[in-house]
Amino acid sequence: MILNKEININFLKNNIKEFSYSLGFEKVGFARFRFFSKEIEKYKNWLANGYQASMNYLERNIDKRENIGLILSDVKSIIVFAHSYFTDVQHSKSIFKISRYAWGDDYHDILEKKIRKVANFISEQVDTFKFKIYVDTGPILEKIWAVEAGIGWQGKNSLVLSQELGSYFFIGIMLTNLDVPPDTKVVDRCGECRxxxxxxxxxxxxxxxxxxxxxxxxxxxxxxxxxxxxxxxxxxxxxxxxxxxxxxxxxxxSKAKITKELAFYPxxxxxxxxxxxxxxxxxxxxxxxxxxxxxxxxxxxxxxxxxxxxxxxxxxx
Ligand code: SF4
Ligand code: SF4
Incomplete structure (x- = not known):
């Protein structure tokens, strides 16, 4: 990895986080690449039970889900971005309700654009920077990477849950060839709750x-x-x-953080x-x-x- 200037890698990591926060992301975490050997077995069991229903695309590219090195050969760090979509608006009626995540504009485009800005920001500082961006689009086990990067823990409802954000947030992923110290995983705080x-x-x-x-x-x-x-x-x-x-x-x-992104309002x-x-x-x-x-x-x-x-x-x- 060639840094354009003499930049300390922790300094770069901090700058990436600060820049991402300025774009509206509430949390950004770094994970180190590893194979998902145990995780993929669980995933295969889930598929074997038929729990994917007719979402056949979830059965594809199992090898890539286990080893993201098949997507970006020199992947070293995975950056996980969390973007709240929570607003203080409540449902006005009890029929024909839309899930909160779909009240506003499509998050795929919005997150992709923001993560691309982060990629440009890194490219200006690292000559050899390589990356791939995913927002719910590829063979990536996003929730597991989010847990790995310390964004939160996986709640019993299967969604990633954060002490600061709750669960009303989108996840975006950037695979990179940066070699950045990973963040610490957070403890599971579901406890006895069900x-x-x-x-x-x-x-x-x-x-x-x-x-x-x-x-x-x-x-x-x-x-x-x-x-x-x-x-x-x-x-x-x-x-x-x-x-x-x-x-x-x-x-x-009850602690969900209100989004700064107006496009996610109803x-x-x-x-x-x-x-x-x-x-x-x-x-x-x-x-x-x-x-x-x-x-x-x-x-x-x-x-x-x-x-x-x-x-x-x-x-x-
Ligand atoms: S805290 Fe309770 S309600 Fe929330 S995900 Fe965990 S078990 Fe479910
Ligand atoms: S798992 Fe959650 S989203 Fe699915 S039906 Fe139950 S409450 Fe609704």
């Missing part, structure tokens, strides 16, 4: 940290394939896109979809209505199925 497990209306948290997507409202409202039929008995509890129940009950989220102040707007949706205008919104992931057919399911109807009635 509020998320008990509150899940569909018993989708089958054991601590293990979610069966086949039972999860988030999966059914966001990720299902167009041809998949929503199980009749599955109560969406008013959610039309996502589900925040296992986060809402988490005591650590579009037009709306935390729910309106029935009259849903009625006006067509396959043609769907993309325009949900342009730059995470909701477009559900696709027109998927969102309509959610609506009909919430109204107790099915497609053919």
């Amino acid at each position: 509020k998320c497990i008990d509150a899940c209306p569909t018993n989708a948290i089958v054991s601590p940290k293990v979610v069966d997507s086949r039972k999860c409202i988030s999966f059914w409202t966001i990720e299902k394939k167009i041809h998949e039929e929503i199980p009749h008995q599955l109560d969406f509890k008013g959610w039309i896109f996502g589900c925040d129940i296992c986060q809402e009950v988490c005591p650590w989220n 579009r037009n102040g709306k935390t729910n979809l309106e029935e009259e707007d849903l009625m006006k949706l067509t396959i043609e205008n769907f993309k325009e209505v949900f342009r730059k919104s995470p909701i477009k992931r559900a696709k027109f057919e998927g969102l309509m199925k959610n609506y009909l399911h919430l109204r107790g109807l099915n497609e053919f009635e």
Whole structure:
């Protein structure tokens, strides 16, 4: 690694953190590259149980998930970025609710742009700098790297949880060839609590940290394939896109930090979809209505199925 000037690596690490905070990230952690041998076995077990439901992409690139050296051959340090999306806004109605993470603009683009700025910042100081950025897009076990980098611990609802941030935050990852001292992992502070497990209306948290997507409202409202039929008995509890129940009950989220990013505030102040707007949706205008919104992931057919399911109807009635 060639630093352009005589820069101490700890000084550089500190500068990277400070620069990232100035972009709106609340936490930044460094992990040292290692194989995820034990972790990948757990992951394979999770897949073997069918808990990924129809998200077949999760079955691909297992070798890369275990060894990110197959993605960036001289990877040494992994930088993990945490960006809060929590606002002090509450749901205004109890039907057609949107998960908090999807109230504003699509986080993929926003985080990617910010992390790219950090990469440019590093490139100005390190001639030989190489990197790869991932925001929920590649074969990266993000949550495990976030734990490894000291961002937080994995809660029983399977999400990464931080003492300072709660769990309403996005995770971005940068694989780098920098050789930076890692941060310390934090202790698991779930303790005896099991509020998320008990509150899940569909018993989708089958054991601590293990979610069966086949039972999860988030999966059914966001990720299902167009041809998949929503199980009749599955109560969406008013959610039309996502589900925040296992986060809402988490005591650590009473400390959630309000985001500085205005793009994550509810579009037009709306935390729910309106029935009259849903009625006006067509396959043609769907993309325009949900342009730059995470909701477009559900696709027109998927969102309509959610609506009909919430109204107790099915497609053919
Ligand atoms: S998102 Fe909802 S359905 Fe899924 S595990 Fe959490 S509480 Fe259960
Ligand atoms: S609700 Fe309790 S058990 Fe679940 S993630 Fe939060 S602290 Fe952990």
